[in-house]
Amino acid sequence: MDERKKKILQAVIDEYINTAEPVSSSALVEKYELKYSSATVRNELAELEKNGYLDKTHTSSGRVPSEKGYRFYVDELVKEDDISLEEMKYIQSKLSTKVNEIEDLAKIATTTLSEITHYTTVAIGPKPEKQLIEEIKFILLGNRMLMIVIVTDSGLVKETIIKYDKDVLQSQIETLNNLFNTKLKGKPLSKIDKPMEEYILDEINYSIDVIKPIIDQINRIVEEADKIYLEGTNRSFDLPEFKSLELAKNFVNVLDEKEVMLDILDSGVAKDINVYIGDENDKKELKDFSVVTFKHSIGDRELGTIGIIGPKRMNYSKVISVMKYISKRINQDKQNEKKDNKEED
Amino acid sequence: MDERKKKILQAVIDEYINTAEPVSSSALVEKYELKYSSATVRNELAELEKNGYLDKTHTSSGRVPSEKGYRFYVDELVKEDDISLEEMKYIQSKLSTKVNEIEDLAKIATTTLSEITHYTTVAIGPKPEKQLIEEIKFILLGNRMLMIVIVTDSGLVKETIIKYDKDVLQSQIETLNNLFNTKLKGKPLSKIDKPMEEYILDEINYSIDVIKPIIDQINRIVEEADKIYLEGTNRSFDLPEFKSLELAKNFVNVLDEKEVMLDILDSGVAKDINVYIGDENDKKELKDFSVVTFKHSIGDRELGTIGIIGPKRMNYSKVISVMKYISKRINQDKQNEKKDNKEED
DNA sequence: ATTAGCACTCAAAAGAACGAAGTGCTAATT
DNA sequence: AATTAGCACTTCGTTCTTTTGAGTGCTAAT
Numbered sequence: 077m078d079e080r081k082k083k084i085l086q087a088v089i090d091e092y093i094n095t096a097e098p099v100s101s102s103a104l105v106e107k108y109e110l111k112y113s114s115a116t117v118r119n120e121l122a123e124l125e126k127n128g129y130l131d132k133t134h135t136s137s138g139r140v141p142s143e144k145g146y147r148f149y150v151d152e153l154v155k156e157d158d159i160s161l162e163e164m165k166y167i168q169s170k171l172s173t174k175v176n177e178i179e180d181l182a183k184i185a186t187t188t189l190s191e192i193t194h195y196t197t198v199a200i201g202p203k204p205e206k207q208l209i210e211e212i213k214f215i216l217l218g219n220r221m222l223m224i225v226i227v228t229d230s231g232l233v234k235e236t237i238i239k240y241d242k243d244v245l246q247s248q249i250e251t252l253n254n255l256f257n258t259k260l261k262g263k264p265l266s267k268i269d270k271p272m273e274e275y276i277l278d279e280i281n282y283s284i285d286v287i288k289p290i291i292d293q294i295n296r297i298v299e300e301a302d303k304i305y306l307e308g309t310n311r312s313f314d315l316p317e318f319k320s321l322e323l324a325k326n327f328v329n330v331l332d333e334k335e336v337m338l339d340i341l342d343s344g345v346a347k348d349i350n351v352y353i354g355d356e357n358d359k360k361e362l363k364d365f366s367v368v369t370f371k372h373s374i375g376d377r378e379l380g381t382i383g384i385i386g387p388k389r390m391n392y393s394k395v396i397s398v399m400k401y402i403s404k405r406i407n408q409d410k411q412n413e414k415k416d417n418k419e420e421d
Numbered sequence: 422m423d424e425r426k427k428k429i430l431q432a433v434i435d436e437y438i439n440t441a442e443p444v445s446s447s448a449l450v451e452k453y454e455l456k457y458s459s460a461t462v463r464n465e466l467a468e469l470e471k472n473g474y475l476d477k478t479h480t481s482s483g484r485v486p487s488e489k490g491y492r493f494y495v496d497e498l499v500k501e502d503d504i505s506l507e508e509m510k511y512i513q514s515k516l517s518t519k520v521n522e523i524e525d526l527a528k529i530a531t532t533t534l535s536e537i538t539h540y541t542t543v544a545i546g547p548k549p550e551k552q553l554i555e556e557i558k559f560i561l562l563g564n565r566m567l568m569i570v571i572v573t574d575s576g577l578v579k580e581t582i583i584k585y586d587k588d589v590l591q592s593q594i595e596t597l598n599n600l601f602n603t604k605l606k607g608k609p610l611s612k613i614d615k616p617m618e619e620y621i622l623d624e625i626n627y628s629i630d631v632i633k634p635i636i637d638q639i640n641r642i643v644e645e646a647d648k649i650y651l652e653g654t655n656r657s658f659d660l661p662e663f664k665s666l667e668l669a670k671n672f673v674n675v676l677d678e679k680e681v682m683l684d685i686l687d688s689g690v691a692k693d694i695n696v697y698i699g700d701e702n703d704k705k706e707l708k709d710f711s712v713v714t715f716k717h718s719i720g721d722r723e724l725g726t727i728g729i730i731g732p733k734r735m736n737y738s739k740v741i742s743v744m745k746y747i748s749k750r751i752n753q754d755k756q757n758e759k760k761d762n763k764e765e766d
Numbered sequence: 767a768t769t770a771g772c773a774c775t776c777a778a779a780a781g782a783a784c785g786a787a788g789t790g791c792t793a794a795t796t
Numbered sequence: 797a798a799t800t801a802g803c804a805c806t807t808c809g810t811t812c813t814t815t816t817g818a819g820t821g822c823t824a825a826t
Contacts, residue, residue: 100819113769118820136775136819177582215560217572223580227562233582235568237522310673313666321658321666328655445788458800463789481788481806 096316098138143354158393178231190308195386204301207265214252219243236293341381346371431498441661443483488699503738523576535653540731549646552610559597564588581638686726691716
C-alpha cells in the first residue's frame with residue numbers, strides 16, 4: 077500500500093464518516109484537494125476495492141469502506157490528537173467537579189464522553205469479585221431504621237436501608253458491626269452463601285427476622301454492583317443509519333441485554349483502547365456496529381470500563397482521542413490527589 | 422347524546438385504540454355486534470363528526486376520534502375496572518417485595534405500571550420543599566471519609582460521601598451532628614443559603630475546607646431530590662404512531678426535558694387521576710400525546726407523582742384501572758404497616 | 767503515468783394506472 | 797319515521813413504467 081493509496085483510503089473513510097453516503101471519485105478530488113484527476117483516483121479506488129479495503133453498494137455507485145478498510149484506518153491512519161482545546165477544557169471542568177465517589181466520576185466521564193462524541197456510551201464498575209471489603213458498617217437511623225454501608229478497597233461505597241417493625245438497640249448494632257467485620261473484612265465483594273448465612277445465624281442469637289433482611293440486602297448490594305450505566309441512547313437516533321426504525325429498535329434491544337453488554341465491556345485489554353469493528357464483535361447482534369472500550373484506572377487499580385457503541389463509520393479519530401484524554405485525566409488527577417494525601421501523612 | 426350514539430362512539434374509540442387505523446362503519450357492525458346496518462351507523466357517525474367527537478383523515482376514510490371525543494370517552498365511557506385478576510396479583514407481588522426505601526417503592530410501582538400498560542412511565546418524588554428533615558447524621562468511614570445521611574419525615578433517606586485529605590476526628594463528627602441537627606431538624610429539605618452558611622461557619626471554628634464540602638454536598642442532595650425516574654421509553658417505539666422517526670425523536674426529546682416533565686407531573690390534583698389529552702397539555706411539545714398522572718400517598722402524606730405518557734389513543738380504561746389499583750395498594754399496604762407499628766408501641 | 771471522453775449501469779425519483787376501502791346520498795323497505 | 801340496500805364517487809396506496817442523474821470502467825489521447 078503506497079502513500080497515495082493510503083491518502084485516498086483515508087479520504088474515502090473520512091468522507092464516509094462525515095456523510096454516510098457512498099463516496100465518488102470526483103467528490104474526493106474536490107474536497108480533499110488531491111492533485112490527480114478523478115480518473116486517476118478511480119483507478120486507485122478500483123485497486124483498493126480489489127484489495128478488499130473498499131466496497132460498492134452497486135456497480136455504478138461510489139465507494140464505501142469495508143471492515144478491512146476500517147481496520148486499516150484504525151490501525152494506521154487514525155489521528156490520536158483529534159481533540160480541540162475547548163474539548164479538553166470542557167472535559168477538565170467536568171471531571172474536576174468535586175466528586176467523592178468513584179462511581180460518580182465514572183458516570184461523569186461516561187456522560188462527558190457521550191456529549192463530546194455524540195455517540196451512546198456505556199460503563200460498568202470493577203467486577204464485584206475483584207473488590208475487597210474494607211469496612212462494613214451498621215448505623216442506626218431513628219430507632220427502627222438500620223443502614224448498612226460497605227466500603228471497598230477501590231473506594232466504592234454502597235449503602236442500603238432496612239426498616240424494622242421493632243426498635244433496634246445500640247448494643248445490637250455493636251454486635252453486628254463486630255461479627256460482620258471480622259467475618260467479611262478483606263473478603264471479596266460477593267454474595268453471602270448458605271454456609272456463611274448459617275454461620276452468622278449460629279454466632280449471634282438474634283431472631284431470623286433481624287438477620288435475614290440484612291443478608292438479603294447485602295446480597296442485593298453485591299448484585300447491583302455490576303449495574304450498567306448507559307448514556308446518550310437518544311443521540312444514536314440522529315444517525316442516518318437509524319432511519320430504518322428496524323435497526324434503531326435492534327440497537328435499543330442490544331443495549332438492553334445486560335449480558336451482552338457485560339461481555340463486551342469485560343473483554344479488552346487494560347491500559348489500552350480496544351476497537352471492535354462490525355463482525356469483529358463476539359456478539360452477532362453487534363455486527364453492524366463498532367465498539368470502542370477502555371478500562372480506566374488509578375495507578376494499577378482498575379476502576380471499570382467505559383465503552384462507546386456506534387455505527388461502523390464512527391469517528392474513530394475523535395473517539396480515540398477523547399478517550400485517551402479522559403483516561404489520562406482520570407489517572408493523573410486522581411493519582412495526584414492520592415499523592416497529596418500521602419505527602420501529608 | 423343518546424345511548425346509541427354513546428355506544429357507537431365508544432366502539433369507535435375502543436377500536437381505534439386497538440388498531441390505530443381509521444374505523445369504518447362496517448368494521449363497527451361486525452366487531453361490536455351492533456344491531457343496525459352499516460348505513461345506519463354511517464348516519465350516526467356523520468352526526469358524531471358534525472358534533473365534533475370524530476374526525477376523518479380524508480373524505481372517504483373511516484373515522485378517527487377527535488380530542489373532544491377522547492375527552493368525552495374519558496369522562497363518561499371509561500371502564501374503571503379494566504384489570505384482570507392476574508394483573509392484580511402481579512402488582513401485588515411486585516409491590517410486596519420487601520422494600521425499605523420509599524423511593525424504591527415508587528420505582529417499583531413505576532416499572533410495574535409500565536410493564537402492564539406497555540407505555541412509558543415517569544415518576545418524581547415529593548417536592549423537596551415539602552419534606553421535613555427528621556435527622557441529619559454524620560458518619561465516619563475509615564479515617565477520611567465522611568458520610569452524611571439525611572432522613573426526612575416521609576421516610577426518604579439520602580446520603581452522600583466526602584473524602585478529606587486529612588483525618589477526621591470522632592469529636593468533630595459529634596460537633597457536626599449537634600450543630601446541623603439543632604439547626605436543620607424539622608426544617609424543609611432546601612438548600613443551605615448564604616446566611617445559614619455564614620452562621621454555621623461562625624458557630625464552629627473548623628476550617629472552611631472542612632465545612633464547604635459539607636454544605637456543597639447537602640445542597641447537591643437537595644438538588645437531586647427531584648430527579649425524574651423514567652421507565653419503558655423503548656416500549657413506545659413499538660407503537661405504530663412512531664413509525665415516523667420524526668415523531669419518535671420528538672417524543673424522546675420531550676422526555677429528556679426535565680423542566681417539562683416536572684411541570685406536567687406537578688400540576689394535577691391530589692387524590693385523583695388526572696388526564697391530559699393532546700392540546701390539553703400545557704406544553705405544546707405534548708400536543709400529540711396524552712398524559713395521565715396520579716399522586717400516590719400514604720394517608721395524607723403525598724409521596725410523589727407517577728405518570729404515563731403515551732399516544733392520544735392510549736388505553737385509558739386499562740391505564741386508569743391499573744393506576745387506581747396501584748394507588749390503592751400503596752396507600753393501603755403502607756398504612757397497615759404503619760398501623761402495625763403503632764400497635765406495638 | 768495521467769487524463770479526457772464516453773458508453774454503460776443502476777438506484778432513486780417521478781408519473782401513470784389500477785384496485786380497494788369507505789363514505790354519502792337516494793330510493794326502497796319495514 | 798326509522799332503517800337499510802344500492803350505487804356513484806373520492807381518496808389512498810400499490811404496482812408498474814419511465815425518466816433522470818450520479819457514478820463507474822474502459823479506451824484512446826496526452
